[in-house]
Amino acid sequence: MGGLLTLMRYSKPYLTIPEQRELLERRGMTVADPAKCEEYLRRIGYYRLSAYWFPFRQLSQNPEGTHTLANNFKPGTTFKNATDLYAFDKGLRLIVLDAIERIEVSVRTEFALAMGSISPLAHRDRNNFNRRFSQFAPPRTQSMYQGWLQKLDEKAANSNEEFAEHFRTKYAREIMPIWIAVELLDFSPLSIGLSQLKHQQQQAIAASYGGISFRLIQSWIRSLCNVRNICAHHSRLWNKPVINQPAIPRRGEAPDLDHIATAPDTNKRVYATLAVMRLLLKEINPRTRWATRLKGHVATFPNDAPNISLKDAGFPDNWHQLPLWS
Structure with a gap:
């Protein structure tokens, strides 16, 4: 029926490490050192590494003119291209x-x-x-x-x-003041609480960051929560x-970011996050x-790999x- 999702049965077989390497070779990837390739596949895993050879896969054209990502690799793709990109991304996540x-x-x-x-x-x-923080409607309870x-x-x-156990022991009938309780908030609930502050507290926080608009600050912190989760789960970032x-500031609102203020969709890639x-x-x-360390690391980007560029990460x-980076 129209509009219903067609369910597919997963039928891919289990492959040993040597079979995984052979599959990559059959699909057009050059493996210069089979033993080292198998070591990477065993230590890191086929599925995790597949995120880094994704850009090297060929596109096949469908009869209606659209394109589908094929399993075969573009000419010149090597296993080292993928592992170099993996190593670069790992270093980027740490920074x-x-x-x-x-x-x-x-x-x-x-x-x-505040x-x-x-x-x-x-x-x-x-x-x-803010009042909306306390509002709810059914079915929420x-x-x-x-x-x-x-x-x-x-x-x-x-x-x-230790500080929580100490407080519970010494002040058993007391409630933690905010300057202690805040240390228990993970980044995500912290960002939620931050976004719901009243105007006076918002302005106090904005002033402590050089007068950057609180509208921007709360958006940036919410975005950084997602980026942190990507890094913490060792997922692809670059x-x-x-x-x-x-949120991208209006031109002149944060002059150091003017170079991304007018670029279309600039905040959809990691460069805008790094700039923030x-x-x-x-x-x-x-x-x-930190900026010096970042610039030094980005200079190690594997530019010799075909079909990838720092522009894919939003870098101008x-x-x-x-x-901004001086």
Whole structure:
């Protein structure tokens, strides 16, 4: 029937490591060192590595003029092309995680300061957040705020962190103040709480980041949550479309980002995320050498591999010479 999804039966057979290598060769991939190829397949896995030979697969044209990704590889593709790209992406994820850690710690502190300025338990009063945080409609049985607070309470009651156990022991009948409780929030619920602050607290946080619009800050933090999850799960990052794309400032709103303000769909690739992280780090730690490390790593991109380019990750020409990266 029209509109119904046709279900397919999975029928691919189990393949041993040598059979996996032979399959790649039959599909047109050059394997210069079979033993090393099999070592990679055993240590990393066929499926994980397949994300890195994806750009090297051929396109086949359908009768109606559309294209389908074929199993065969483009001429000149080598197994080393895929493993070089894998190694580059692994290094990129580590550099990104380092920046996100610094940003997360900073945002956590700013959230605690903004709420703590109201009262030690300001986070337990829904009136200290935007009204929509407390609203809900059937079939939901609780508001976002109630769910957020419930998860925080569960963390406070069950966390094995030393500071949490110490607080439960010494202050058994007390509720954690926000500047302690905030340390129990994972990055995602932290970003949710941040986005629901009232205007006065939003402006205080924006001021601490050099006056960057809070509209941009909350969008960037939400986007970085997704990027962090990609890195934490060791997934491909370098050319993956970004979910929850970071908002791009209007021209002149953040001059260091003007070079991406007018480029179409620029925030759908990782470069825009890297640029946002760089801008935040300039405010958080002006002396950081993170940008230098990133530029050094990007210089190792395997440019000799056919059919891939840094443009696939959203990098503009001569990006490293822009004021943002100086």
